[in-house]
Amino acid sequence: MLSTLIQKEIRALLLSPKFSLTLVACSVLILLSIYTGINEYKASMRLYETASQIESTNFQEARNLMSAQAMVHRQPNPIQIFSTGIHFDVGRLANIARWYDPNFTRSIYSETPVFAxxxxxxxxxxxQVILTLFAVLFTYDAISGEKxxxxxxxxxxxxxxxxxxxxAKxxxxxxxxxxxxxxxxxIGLIMIQLFGIHLTTEDWLSILLFLGSGFVLILVFMIIxxxxxxxxxxxSTSFLVLLAIWxxxxxxxxxxxxxAADSMVNIPSDSELASQKSTFAAEKNSTFSKELSAIYAKRNEPTQGMSREEARAYRDEKEWEWMEEDDKLRKEKDAEISEYxxxxxxxxxxxxxxKARLAFTLARISPVASFQLIAMKLSQTDLDLKTRYLESATxxxxxxxxxxxxxxxxxxDPGGIRIEMNADGFKFDMSRSTGIDFSDRPRxxxxxxxxKAIIPQLLGDFSLLGITGLLFFGLSFIGFLRYDMR
Amino acid sequence: MFSTLYQKELKTLLYSTQFVISFAIMSILVLMAFAVGIQNYRNARTQYESGLAEHKTQMEQNRYWQMVDQKVFLPPDPLSVLVSGVSNDVGRKVSLRTSGDLVAEDSRYGDNTLLAIFRSFDLEFMFSVILTLFAIVFTYNAVNGEREQGTLSLLFSNSVPRTTYILAKMTGVLTALILPLLVVILVGLLLLPIFGISLNGDDWERLGLIILAGLLHFSFFVLIGIAVSAVVRSSSASFLTLLVFWIFSVFIVPRAAVLIAGRAVDVPNSDEITAQKSRYRIQLFEEDRDKMSSFQPSQTKDMQAAMGEFQKMMSGLSEERQKKVSVLSQKLDENLMNRERVRDKVASMIAQLSPTAAFTFTVADLAHAGLGLPKTFLSSAKEYKNLFDSFISEKTGSKTGGMVMIFETSDSERPTIDISEIPVYTFQRSNVGSVFSKVAFGLGILTVFNALAFVIAAVGFAKTDIR
Amino acid sequence: MQTTSPVLEAINLTKTYDYHVTALDNLNLSVGRGEIYSLLGGNGAGKTTTMNLFLNFIEPSSGKAIVNGVVTHEEPIKAKQYVAFVSENVQLYGQFTAVQNLDFFTRIGGNTHYTQRDYEQVLLRVGLQKEAHHRKLSGFSKGMRQKCGIAIAILKNTPAILLDEPTSGLDPKAGNEFSRLLAELRDEGKAILMSTHDIFRAKEISDTVGIMNQGKLVMQKSAEELKGENLESLYLHFMAGYMEETA
Incomplete structure (x- = not known):
């Protein structure tokens, strides 16, 4: 009996004129989306590879510390072919330098706003948008239409x-x-292979999980x-109600x-943060230089009354000790700044x-949000992408x-300009091209x-999708048991 | 005859509960877009102001003009908040303390990535996605619904010309939809000044044009809905057809066109250009190194004077280098910018096959949030940098950027500077006339689309079987 | 009666669809003033096609349908001024009340002088109770809708009325009332062409009865000629005979 009913459902669906149109539209969309995804991934990859190439050339050509500039580039992930998340919004590179914290700039969207x-x-x-709509479209008259x-x-x-x-329905x-x-x-997956995109087993599993959660999402909307x-x-009523729900x-x-969450929780922006940091650093640096001046003055006190040669000898003797002292102070200051x-x-x-938790809690009322969060986690283009990279970069x-x-x-190599001072006056020392080899630099x-680490994070959203599905299935049961057949 | 039919169209819509409920939902959403816009603008304003204040505190700690690290910030624009365009994606801060190219950093979405996930809920989204969907829902059975209902044959048993009928249908439905919508939008607009968003005359003109574009876009979907319902026999088939049309027109064609056309045009890699410039800069620096190293001050007793001499030499050399670099970078940038312009042009041209894309481009331009925004901001920052540089060289005798050396001893007097002397940066927004041709083009495309839908409806219905 | 020229007239009226499906084959009939012509025939016999041709909902392949001297496919807009139509299943705007529907359709029919009272009077005449006059049509039964349909036809006040199976699905009492109304309209001088399945009613009120089968008018008899004949057996005879012929 059940199989007869199921067969009828499938046959009715496959033979309905809307089915072929929808199938063609969906196929075009899926293939188009995978195609553009591959295109964009390859473009991102090219950008990344050129940037890394440039960086290593720079290091090869660098012959002194001043020109040794490290950069961090974000590496695209092949699963973002399916789920781009915030990959295009977050800056793609960060300069690494001692005197400031790394900050990722030059997002793809900011560089090519036409894509934004x-x-x-x-x-x-x-x-999220199209298949859910079709899911609703194929089920809105499932029962009322037969009536x-x-x-x-x-x-x-x-x-x-x-x-x-x-x-059976x-x-x-x-x-x-x-x-x-x-x-x-x-066909799309084969296309990915044909375009020569390398995927690891873990990538394949992620893709499968992504597709699975997508199917669960469609299922949820069908049940709704x-x-x-x-x-x-x-x-016509159920259509209107469903459209409103959709x-x-x-x-x-x-x-x-x-x-809503954004306006409830106020967080200073990156530029405010940067200037807070630099204000603090400037303050510390200024007290540091004041302290140093005071110390220098103190150190010079004993030389008062000494002859020139005596003073020089005294200073030469103390130089190492003083340098260590200075260094210690500087390190303390730097530590304070970095601690702050x-x-x-x-x-x-x-x-x-x-804020994110609040926002997602509110957003998760919609199963679409749950799906989006799962998809972003799987392609590692989720909200933590920026933090992860910032931490690694730091x-x-x-x-x-x-x-x-x-x-x-x-x-x-002084790594800059050194100004030497002594009683004779002072001299400037520019670092010379010493031909330093940077090939042993840390990468x-x-x-x-x-x-493995991602999957536990998905469980919450998966179960939310499941619960929504079950809830509406229960509702459909209750509704149908009381349904007026006349 | 026409007026009877026209009135009937108005009444059938206005009397139907479905219409009233749908319209109420739609109105709530429109008002929501305004409310969200107002809220976003206030947030952006607060962020902008606290950023400025923070920057000021930072600046106040400077004691030397050479050390001043001036930055300019792009102020939020009330229109770009209603129609975000690319304004959330472009950097809003430019640091002037560089001898290289100016770079705008810290885009709002890059900064607050949370908002980037689901995007904003602005007027542009409202008009392009939500209202068009409602337009379809309101019209998908405009004609074939009457046939299915049976009123069409009764109606045409009278001496009613088909063109009169379809004209009355289109104008009636348009009136019934657009007039109340206009009232809702006016209420939304009224909210702006009430919640303290001040708009000048130019802003109002732009806003008016944005709404005109929105209504043209809306009316296109209304007309195409009627056209399809006149041509396709069953209302369920016409709904599906329209839905697929809607999906492609609103979501797919703009995106796919921009993505594919954008990647088809070969644009030089900006990283390579930056690297080329910086390599050249390093090479020039190496060439100057000997000169720097062999520097000997004319006397070695007065440190300040010697320092000044050194600085002068350094800034002289740096200026020389800068000149050479800028020759190269002009050449490279010109090529890059030309290619970028070609890409943007090709992408936007193809995208405008879809009326939604034409609408989006037009309103983004109107809201100071078009593709030109980053360039406008950077060139305004560049202009300001010239002003700032001449101010600094007036104060210090050397240019900004490059190396700065301050020699300070415990006994030397600690100088202070008054940062309020720094020229103030204002971002000059262009007036509506500057985007006139683009906007006229966009509105023209939308009008053509409307006319097309109108003709399809009229011709399609003339041939349709009314039984 | 036959002295004046007919109000409704079909001359060699033929409708052929693609692949040579003949829906109507060389139909000739005429209905004069104060005359009721009933078309009998099975489903697909061509009765509705005839109606559609008189209303120019479809174009004839050859021949012509004439209303009040106007060839419908030549001047459809003019022709429709002289004809009112009541369909098998009268459908009106569900959102409008009976009176509002009447108002719209009479205005569309070119009559703008009617008042609210006129509408109510006509509705009473066709047998719709007063309580229903200002109710929305969406709650009306089929009988009530048919009454509104005939009210619209009456108000249009045309020389010719076309009725496409107007009584199918009506209860006997309503059917009876309907026949009475038709008789009244005939007496007012209207030319009425009606297609129906109701053999008994057709015989009762018609001045002429035609039987159609597979697009052809296979029999046409006046009330005089039918007197004393059993129309049902005639009907069955023609249907069966024709089938044997084609078989």
């Missing part, structure tokens, strides 16, 4: 239970809608459609949630996390400046998140 105007066409978008055409009555003159009927329409989608997706159709007697879940709630910066950053990141900065200091010690470690 309409955004990307990734599969995640197709799932209107009179077939509902005829079916139930036979010994069919309502539960059976509903389950569910299974039939999900197979009928999802199975055909596999074809263009498969079914349940609304089971609660309304006219298909607009609010897809277009309004995610945006509104984020906007770290504290500020962690405060801000706590606040950011709080670590790299410490490593790299340590390396430079060591090089400085080894080679005696930047890209922050990689393993799939």
């Amino acid at each position: 105007l309409f955004r990307m066409l990734d599969l995640s978008f197709i799932f 209107e055409s009179g077939t509902l009555k005829l079916t139930f003159t036979n010994s069919v239970s309502r539960a059976q009927y509903l389950i 569910m299974i039939g329409s999900s197979i009928g809608l999802l199975a055909p989608l596999l074809i263009p997706i498969l 459609g079914l349940s609304i159709s089971a609660w309304t007697s006219k298909s 607009i609010s879940t897809v277009m309004i709630i995610p945006r509104a949630g984020v906007i 910066n770290t504290k500020l950053m962690s405060e801000i990141s706590n606040k950011r996390n709080e 670590r790299y900065k410490t490593e790299f400046t340590g390396y430079l200091e060591q090089k400085q010690k080894e080679t005696g 930047f470690q890209h922050p990689e998140v393993s799939l």
